[in-house]
Amino acid sequence: MKKVIIYGAGQLAGMVADILSQRDDLQVIGFVDDDPGQVGQEYGGLKVLGDGSVLSRLRAEGVTGAIVSIGNNRIRGRLANRLTEMGLELINAIDPTANVAGTASVGRGLIISSGAVVCTNSILGDNVYLGPGAIVSHDVSVGDNVLLSVGTVLAGRTIVERGAFIGAGAIIVAAQVGKGKRLTVGENAVVGAGAVVIKDVPANALVVGVPARVVRYGDRGGAV
Numbered sequence: 001m002k003k004v005i006i007y008g009a010g011q012l013a014g015m016v017a018d019i020l021s022q023r024d025d026l027q028v029i030g031f032v033d034d035d036p037g038q039v040g041q042e043y044g045g046l047k048v049l050g051d052g053s054v055l056s057r058l059r060a061e062g063v064t065g066a067i068v069s070i071g072n073n074r075i076r077g078r079l080a081n082r083l084t085e086m087g088l089e090l091i092n093a094i095d096p097t098a099n100v101a102g103t104a105s106v107g108r109g110l111i112i113s114s115g116a117v118v119c120t121n122s123i124l125g126d127n128v129y130l131g132p133g134a135i136v137s138h139d140v141s142v143g144d145n146v147l148l149s150v151g152t153v154l155a156g157r158t159i160v161e162r163g164a165f166i167g168a169g170a171i172i173v174a175a176q177v178g179k180g181k182r183l184t185v186g187e188n189a190v191v192g193a194g195a196v197v198i199k200d201v202p203a204n205a206l207v208v209g210v211p212a213r214v215v216r217y218g219d220r221g222g223a224v
């Protein structure tokens with residue numbers, strides 16, 4: 001049985017541990033977390049084994065896989081790269097109640113929560129998080145390190161670029177981009193909870209409301 005660790009013992013960790021506990025091909029041996037206050041803590045019967053410095057020891061002890069359960073898009077991506085460089089395989093945590101179409105193409109290090117749906121011909125990059133009930137319709141393209149909060153809807157043929165954050169219940173639909181064109185939410189953009197995005201969102205923009213409008217621009221460092 002493959003031994004794996006979960007990097008990040010914060011809010012998403014319990015859900016990831018819960019999903020992985022349902023797999024019989026791997027065993028989660030614990031969490032790794034860089035917050036000194038977390039080391040030694042126990043969640044759902046799994047201990048926080050140490051900070052990132054324990055990874056090489058764990059690797060030597062037979063750990064072969066890992067997943068990053070951290071909400072900050074940039075940190076999630078950076079840590080995932082580090083794990084890969086160390087020779088650890090990035091595993092996917094896909095809840096059994098989620099539905100991923102056979103024609104969808106998905107990356108590594110994914111967290112796909114309960115009831116999420118990924119439809120025909122869609123593409124998910126690496127380290128993408130789909131919250132409970134998030135819907136990725138057909139022919140959608142989602143870049144690396146994107147976070148789709150609970151109840152997000154990405155309508156058909158939309159594009160969400162690398163590092164973007166989509167807030168709870170937001171809807172992205174190409175209602176005003178011109179016939180045949182695809183709507184794009186740009187790199188590192190933030191879409192507020194409940195927004196309805198009907199036209200392109202520039203990179204690094206923060207948009208809110210119905211219809212969504214730009215409030216400001218700025219690099220939030222992957223955090224929301």
Ligand SMILES: CC(C)(COP(=O)(O)OP(=O)(O)OC[C@H]1O[C@@H](n2cnc3c(N)ncnc32)[C@H](O)[C@@H]1OP(=O)(O)O)[C@@H](O)C(=O)NCCC(=O)NCCS
Pocket residue numbers: 131149150166167168169190191192193194195206207208209215224
């Ligand atoms: C969009 C968001 C990131 C903005 O955070 P922020 O940078 O702190 O922005 P501010 O609070 O300064 O808000 C800026 C303006 O947008 C408004 N606003 C913020 N969020 C909004 C939202 N979701 N819908 C409508 N208006 C919103 C604020 O009222 C404020 O308006 P004002 O200038 O007229 O007072 C945050 O409000 C949000 O929606 N986060 C999503 C959280 C979420 O979905 N979490 C799920 C995790 S699974």
